[in-house]
Amino acid sequence: MKDFWIYLAILAGSTYLIRAIPFAAFQKKIKSRFARSFLYYIPYTVLAAMTIPAALQATGHIFSAAAGLLVGGLFAFKGKGLTFVAVASCIAALAVELLLKFVFPNVSF
Amino acid sequence: MRGLKGGIPIGLGYLSVSFTFGIMAVSYGFAWWQAVVISMMTLTSAGQLAGIGVMVHPGQYMEMLISQITINLRYSFMSVSLSQKTSPSFRGIKRWLLGFFMTDEIFAVASAEDEVDTKFFLGLSVMPYIGWTLGTLFGSLLGSVLPDMVLNALCLAIYGMFLAIIAPVAKTSKPVLLVVAVAAVLHCVFAFVPVLNQISSGLTVSICAVLAAVLGAILFPVKDEEVTS
Structure with missing residues (x-):
């Protein structure tokens, strides 16, 4: 139990500080064009690296995950909002999981 | 609100x-x-x-x-x-x-x-x-x-x-589309190539994201308006 609180302090403390220190420290505009460009691209590359390939392993089958990503990606490119795309991904993945379970129960992947 | x-x-x-x-x-x-x-x-x-x-x-x-x-x-x-x-x-x-x-x-x-x-x-x-x-x-x-x-x-x-x-920005900005693709491909390399796949995924996310963003900053430095808008 004592372990839990120490662990929690490290987990929560390090997560907080890694967010708050840079946020509080950089009060001025950064002038370097390279740094500004880097900061412009970094959020998108972080999200991309977090999604690929982990999302393909997020569900029970790579097929359901791929279907979910494909459908989500399609709607995202059509300009649909966050919730719509997220729900569409889940429904597509669920549909493929159902298909795999009930229509092709004997096929192993 | x-x-x-x-x-x-x-x-x-x-x-x-x-x-x-x-x-x-x-x-x-x-x-x-x-x-x-x-x-x-x-x-x-x-x-x-x-x-x-x-x-x-x-x-x-x-x-x-x-x-x-x-x-x-x-x-x-x-x-x-x-x-x-x-x-x-x-x-x-x-x-x-x-x-x-x-x-x-x-x-x-x-x-x-x-x-x-x-x-x-x-x-x-x-x-x-x-x-x-x-x-x-x-x-x-x-x-x-x-x-x-x-x-x-x-x-x-x-x-x-x-x-x-990602999608709405990648659709209008070719550089963003490219750096995003680079980050994704790089991370696949880290996930599937032996030895490299031993590194914790938290670290590899950071490595791939930084490399791709540096590449973007070198190849396509943004104009000031793009950064502030």
Whole structure:
């Protein structure tokens, strides 16, 4: 139990500080064009690296995950909002999981 | 008020993701209230997941610290990035308090703004925080009643959200499309090539993201208007 609180302090403390220190420290505009460009691209590359390939392993089958990503990606490119795309991904993945379970129960992947 | 509204889709997304976290925490042997306390104090997905993995072994404090730093390093970049977009009054103690809410999604929505003021950022953080906490509570209490298939599908929600953040920008900006593709391909290399796939995924996310963003900054330095708008 004592372990839990120490662990929690490290987990929560390090997560907080890694967010708050840079946020509080950089009060001025950064002038370097390279740094500004880097900061412009970094959020998108972080999200991309977090999604690929982990999302393909997020569900029970790579097929359901791929279907979910494909459908989500399609709607995202059509300009649909966050919730719509997220729900569409889940429904597509669920549909493929159902298909795999009930229509092709004997096929192993 | 506009911020509060902007946080609703994030909160819904978090509800399903933290639901999964609640289920996993209980399956690791944690009590429901421990899962909820972890979520309320940490507010991060990958870090918490790795965190409960370390917590099941006693006394590995150093390992906890190192894994958290590597997994969460991306937040530092986001914090610096958003620090360039805040309104003049959003500084000092406000930054120390609200920095807590710098998650991937809150950051992504906030950085789509021309200027982020304290009120907007706080409003934006409310629904995600509630969603993250309630989702953990529900997941840890009643996760066992849902079929695996539904749980599997729910795990995709967070990634669907990521796609929805990247796509509109990648559609209009070729450089963004390219750096995003580079980051994704690089991460596949790290995930599947022997030796490289031994590195923790939190660290590889940071490495790939930084390399791709550096490439973008070298090849396609942005004009000032692009950065501020």
